Amino acid sequence: MLTFPPAFLVGHLPARPHDPARPHVTVTWAQSLDAKIAGPGGARVILSGPESMEMTHWLRTMHDAILVGINTIIMDDPRLKIQLVPQDDPSLLPPQPLILDPQLRFPLSARILSEWNKYRGSRELRDDRILRDSRDVPDARGPAVVRQPWIVCGDTVPPERREEVERAGARVVPTQLDGSGRISPNALPAILSSLGLGSVMIEGGSRILSSFLHAPSRADGSPLVDSVIVTVAPMFIGEGVGVVPEGEDRGLPPLRTIHTETMGKDAVMLCALR
């Protein structure tokens, strides 16, 4: 079990309490030696060993929100929970899942939604009250808490579709899309602030990593991305999904390595944008 946070991360993780006016943005992923994050056709590959995976779950607890793109939900069906941190520490909380999904393609069969509905059902039985979303659980503490998935979509998505997804148990947050039909990375801090979230850990996939790494600075001149934490696993994937999609490897920002830590078989690099 790790002592967390490891010394090399101190000062590079979101401060607590967060500054709600300037949410901290961490971008993180796990990659092979040939810079792939998934196998052919996007098939999920377990890259992280137990030690670096545990660190990932610790990192999740250090952020208010965890963000993935809709393709990652469709391909990996992740839970985005913190089951690898000590389960008896009530101060550790799972982050709020946020999914960037311009067209609201979110599959109602997603594990993240069924786990929330199961949790909500069990709390209703216990508490005899209806939980509409995770903000209705003020007394809930600890890693076993499950949070409602919040989906950020385009404000052009028809109301009937939004209602369908909300009836199924998720929260839908409509927002203006950029000229490419995406949620602009630079719009994220304001979205986070409006949702009361002071920090976010962006976990992928490839298109999301690319757009956040390419994003211009914030209005105050500071980089949009505050920290980059990469797990490098000693394996080759060959054909597969790159850290950024093919053709998007130009114009990536220079990174400054702050520290590289060996965690089990993996190297974990902490970098900042210069």
Ligand SMILES: NC(=O)c1ccc[n+]([C@@H]2O[C@H](COP(=O)([O-])OP(=O)(O)OC[C@H]3O[C@@H](n4cnc5c(N)ncnc54)[C@H](O)[C@@H]3O)[C@@H](O)[C@H]2O)c1
């Ligand atoms: N190894 C890792 O750490 C890791 C982590 C997560 C995902 N993955 C892998 O990544 C793959 C999925 O990556 P992907 O690129 O296909 O999809 P993705 O998960 O990055 O989602 C992309 C979609 O998000 C939406 N989107 C909204 N705003 C956006 C923005 N600003 N920029 C980009 N997209 C935006 C678009 O609809 C876009 O198609 C899967 O194969 C998964 O296994 C690996």
Ligand SMILES: Nc1nc(=O)c(N)c(NC[C@H](O)[C@H](O)[C@H](O)COP(=O)(O)O)[nH]1
């Ligand atoms: N850190 C990390 N190491 C990996 O080897 C790997 N494949 C991912 N990929 C991120 C992936 O898209 C999922 O988010 C989670 O790995 C799924 O795990 P959970 O159900 O959330 O615990 N991330």
